[in-house]
Amino acid sequence: MEETGIFSTLDYVIFFGLLCISTIIGIVSAFKGNRSPEEFLLGNRSLNPFVVSMSLLTSFVSATNLVGLNN
Numbered sequence: 001m002e003e004t005g006i007f008s009t010l011d012y013v014i015f016f017g018l019l020c021i022s023t024i025i026g027i028v029s030a031f032k033g034n035r036s037p038e039e040f041l042l043g044n045r046s047l048n049p050f051v052v053s054m055s056l057l058t059s060f061v062s063a064t065n066l067v068g069l070n071n
Contacts, residue, residue, distance in 0.1 A: 038044070
């Protein structure tokens, strides 16, 4: 199968949908209430260690894939 490097219509719909969902989440969280910078950036220091470790692991794996595993 030959790759053309062009998105199909379904790819564009999914990509646009993900962008819309991300935008809506950002707008809703921005208007949900006044938060201090510490509460917004650090989760009010009340996040579960498992959640923080999964977030860090995801960031590390994504960066590793981007830099080192490109074909």
